[in-house]
Each structure stands twice: as structure tokens, then as C-alpha cells.
Amino acid sequence: MTALRRPVVLFAALMIGQVLLVSAQVQSKSGVRVLELVTFEMFSRVERATSAVVHGVTDVWSNYAALRGARDENQRLRQQVGGLQIQLQEQRSLASRSERLQALLDLKTSADVPTLAADVIAGNPNPGVRTITIDRGTADGVMADMGVIAPAGLVGRVIGPVARHAARVQLIIDRNAAAGAITERSRAGGMILGSEEYPPLKMDLVPNLADVKNGDQVVSSGVDGIYPKGFTIGAVEKVERRGGLYLTIAVRPAVDFGSLEEVLVVMVPPRPAQHDEDIK
Amino acid sequence: MRTVVLALGVAAALALQATLSGMMIGHTLAVNLVVVAVVYAGLAFGAVTGALAGTVGGLAQDALAGGIVGIGGLSKTLIGFVVGVLGAQFIMSGVVARFLMFAAATVVHAVVFEALSAVADGRMFALRWSSVGLQAAVNATIGVMVFWIVEQGPEVLARRRARRAAFSKRRF
Numbered sequence: 001m002t003a004l005r006r007p008v009v010l011f012a013a014l015m016i017g018q019v020l021l022v023s024a025q026v027q028s029k030s031g032v033r034v035l036e037l038v039t040f041e042m043f044s045r046v047e048r049a050t051s052a053v054v055h056g057v058t059d060v061w062s063n064y065a066a067l068r069g070a071r072d073e074n075q076r077l078r079q080q081v082g083g084l085q086i087q088l089q090e091q092r093s094l095a096s097r098s099e100r101l102q103a104l105l106d107l108k109t110s111a112d113v114p115t116l117a118a119d120v121i122a123g124n125p126n127p128g129v130r131t132i133t134i135d136r137g138t139a140d141g142v143m144a145d146m147g148v149i150a151p152a153g154l155v156g157r158v159i160g161p162v163a164r165h166a167a168r169v170q171l172i173i174d175r176n177a178a179a180g181a182i183t184e185r186s187r188a189g190g191m192i193l194g195s196e197e198y199p200p201l202k203m204d205l206v207p208n209l210a211d212v213k214n215g216d217q218v219v220s221s222g223v224d225g226i227y228p229k230g231f232t233i234g235a236v237e238k239v240e241r242r243g244g245l246y247l248t249i250a251v252r253p254a255v256d257f258g259s260l261e262e263v264l265v266v267m268v269p270p271r272p273a274q275h276d277e278d279i280k
Numbered sequence: 281m282r283t284v285v286l287a288l289g290v291a292a293a294l295a296l297q298a299t300l301s302g303m304m305i306g307h308t309l310a311v312n313l314v315v316v317a318v319v320y321a322g323l324a325f326g327a328v329t330g331a332l333a334g335t336v337g338g339l340a341q342d343a344l345a346g347g348i349v350g351i352g353g354l355s356k357t358l359i360g361f362v363v364g365v366l367g368a369q370f371i372m373s374g375v376v377a378r379f380l381m382f383a384a385a386t387v388v389h390a391v392v393f394e395a396l397s398a399v400a401d402g403r404m405f406a407l408r409w410s411s412v413g414l415q416a417a418v419n420a421t422i423g424v425m426v427f428w429i430v431e432q433g434p435e436v437l438a439r440r441r442a443r444r445a446a447f448s449k450r451r452f
Binding site for chain 2: 006007010011014015018019021022025040043046047050051054122123124126127128129131133159168170175176196
């Protein structure tokens with residue numbers, strides 16, 4: 001009986017402890033959690049190391065193992081083809097990286113706002129939460145609520161706590177993300193929200209009478225105080241006029257979040273969001 | 281020794297999960313390696329170890345994820361403990377039994393996690409059953425493979441070594 005009671009008591013203690021932990025956070029949401037900050041600071045280094053190891057192994061695997069299938073070929077030809085393939089892959093990889101960096105540089109030059117280039121070093125360990133980790137932190141001047149962009153358009157915003165050499169970025173497609181937006185053609189204003197559905201963006205609070213059509217470009221309006229004005233968010237994919245006050249608009253994001261490797265952090269501290277009266 | 285191995289296992293699962301997520305940004309990653317590690321701990325070492333692994337892995341995952349710390353901890357502690365208790369009550373040495381246990385634990389974890397998030401974060405309960413089903417299948421496959429490697433791996437290596445030794449004796 002005692003043998004059975006001990007695990008149950010331990011289990012109950014663990015559960016109660018964690019319920020108290022969750023309750024405390026729900027009541028005081030605004031404060032930065034020390035546990036979170038310390039764990040993130042420490043783990044960002046581990047993430048950087050594992051990311052490097054996994055990418056190294058993946059590169060070795062794709063360069064070497066892909067060639068193992070050609071064993072039956074003549075050895076001389078195989079070596080020659082293998083060498084050429086490796087060179088070709090290296091060149092392609094270099095060209096692709098150059099293109100991406102060129103696009104990033106073009107954006108950096110053309111954007112009116114000061115920016116800082118950053119590499120994506122990890123994703124989120126919790127499936128369903130769409131955040132990434134970048135290799136820039138407080139040591140580089142990065143602060144919470146700074147906007148993050150890519151050549152294709154808006155990526156997301158930095159969320160706290162920010163470590164010395166790493167920061168977490170909430171992607172615009174995360175279900176808790178939002179940004180002020182307008183359509184480029186008709187200037188219909190609303191709010192872009194992340195969604196679990198496909199396409200993963202919705203535009204909300206657009207009046208039912210507004211002129212919005214499929215294919216309209218949606219850009220940031222700047223009213224939220226986080227994202228700079230005029231950056232592409234995506235294109236309208238579906239507009240539905242239902243009975244309510246607002247349109248139901250599905251937006252396809254401009255950024256391909258699946259191949260995000262480098263981003264720019266907008267180095268402008270966030271300002272308070274504008275209200276309707278201010279805009280008028 | 282077991283504690284060290286378990287801690288390393290959970291940490292490795294967490295690091296690998298974060299790295300895999302980083303390689304699949306924008307898509308829903310259909311695996312939760314921390315859940316696999318917790319269920320493995322529960323099945324292999326019992327309810328107490330399962331619950332402790334769930335607490336440590338869940339809290340670390342929560343802290344890294346940036347949401348409310350404790351929701352993942354609670355859900356993983358629960359599945360670690362329940363899997364440990366069920367593992368002690370029933371015979372769990374078969375592949376099918378283990379597969380079902382990993383899959384069921386993944387589904388229960390997803391439901392509890394989403395429900396707790398909805399309550400604590402004040403948002404809608406929006407679970408995508410297709411994603412959960414896929415994650416359950418992938419987690420269960422990985423879990424069964426881990427069991428096979430841990431149980432059969434040393435034996436296979438020893439057999440191969442013995443065969444090599446016998447071959448070299450015959451030649452020389």
C-alpha cells in the first residue's frame with residue numbers, strides 16, 4: 001500500500017505545483033519570467049550548436065550518401081561525376097545564398113528604416129506555436145516588439161524575453177499574431193491575424209462595403225506601432241460577404257516561411273499603437 | 281545513473297525537436313520528441329520516473345516556447361504518470377501494445393495541452409484532429425523504434441562481433 005501511495009503523492013505534488021505555477025502566470029502576465037529568460041539564454045546556445053551539427057550532418061549526407069547509389073557505375077566516371085556534382089552543389093548553394101543575401105541587401109538599402117541582418121537558428125520546440133529563434137539579441141540592440149522583415153515581406157515581431165545573443169520572433173502566421181494592414185489598391189484598412197487554417201492569414205475588421213477583390217495586395221499600415229508602413233504582407237485569396245458588419249478575407253502570405261534563413265530586424269523601438277482618432 | 285541518462289535523453293529530445301522545428305518553419309511539425317521521451321520513460325522505468333521526466337521535459341519545453349510555463353509540464357506529467365501506471369498493470373512488451381500506448385498518449389497529451397491552453401490563455405479550443413492523428417502515428421513509430429534499438433541493439437552488435445571473430449579464426 002505504501003509502495004503505491006508514494007508515487008501517487010509525488011504525482012499529486014507535481015501536478016499541484018504546476019497548477020500553482022500556471023495560475024501565478026495567468027494573474028500577472030506582464031512581468032518577464034526569470035525561469036523563461038534563463039532557460040532561453042542557456043538553451044539558445046545549445047540550439048545554435050545542435051543546429052550547426054545537424055546542418056553539417058545533413059550536408060555530409062546529401063553530398064556523400066547521394067553519390068553512394070552510383071556504385072555500379074565505372075569507378076573513374078563515378079569519381080568524375082561525383083566531383084562535378086559536389087562542385088555543382090557548392091556553386092548552386094553559393095549562388096542561392098548570394099541571391100538571398102543580395103535581396104536582403106536590396107531591401108536593407110531601399111527600406112527607410114534602420115535594419116539589422118540576422119540568421120534563423122531554430123524553430124519552436126512546441127508544435128503549433130509558430131516562432132523562430134534568430135542569432136541577434138540585446139547585445140546587438142534588439143528589443144522586444146521590434147518588427148522583423150524579409151525581402152518578400154513581413155515576417156513577424158520580436159517577443160520577450162530577449163537573450164544577449166538570441167531572440168525569439170513570433171511569425172505573423174502564428175495564431176496569436178496580429179498586425180495593422182490595408183489593401184494597396186483600395187486602401188481598405190483592417191487587421192491581419194494568424195490562423196490555423198489554410199491560407200494561414202485572415203484580414204479582419206474590414207467593413208462589409210469596402211472594395212476588396214481577390215488578388216489585392218495587402219500591406220502593413222503601421223498603425224500598430226510595431227511594423228513599418230508599406231511592407232507586403234500577402235495577397236487576398238478569398239473574400240466572403242456574410243451577414244455581419246465585416247468581410248471575411250483569407251490572405252496568402254507573401255513570405256515563404258518554409259525557406260526562411262535570413263531576416264532583417266527593424267531597429268526602431270516600438271511606439272504606442274495609433275487609435276482611429278489619431279489616424280483621422 | 282538512470283537519472284543522468286534520462287535527463288540527457290529528455291534534453292536531447294528537446295534540442296532535436298527545436299532543431300527540426302527550425303528546419304520546418306511555417307509547417308506543422310508532425311512529431312513531438314519530448315512526448316516520445318516521456319512515454320518511453322514511463323513505460324521503461326515506471327510511473328514516478330515518467331512523471332518526473334514529464335515535469336522536467338514539459339517545463340523546459342514551455343520555457344522555450346514562450347507561452348505560459350506549466351501547461352506543457354502539467355500535460356506531460358499526467359501522461360508520464362498514467363503511462364507508467366498502465367505499463368506496470370499490463371504487458372507492454374509487444375510492438376502493437378507499445379505503438380498503441382505511444383499513439384494514445386500523444387492524442388491525450390494534445391487534448392489536455394490544448395484544453396489547458398484554452399482555459400489559461402483565454403482562447404478557443406481549436407484542435408486539428410488530422411494533425412494530432414499524424415503526430416500520434418509518427419510519435420508511435422519513433423517510440424517503437426527507440427524501444428527496439430535499446431533492447432535489440434546491443435544484442436545485434438554482439439552477434440555481428442561474434443560472427444566476425446569466427447570468420448577471422450577460420451581464415452587464419
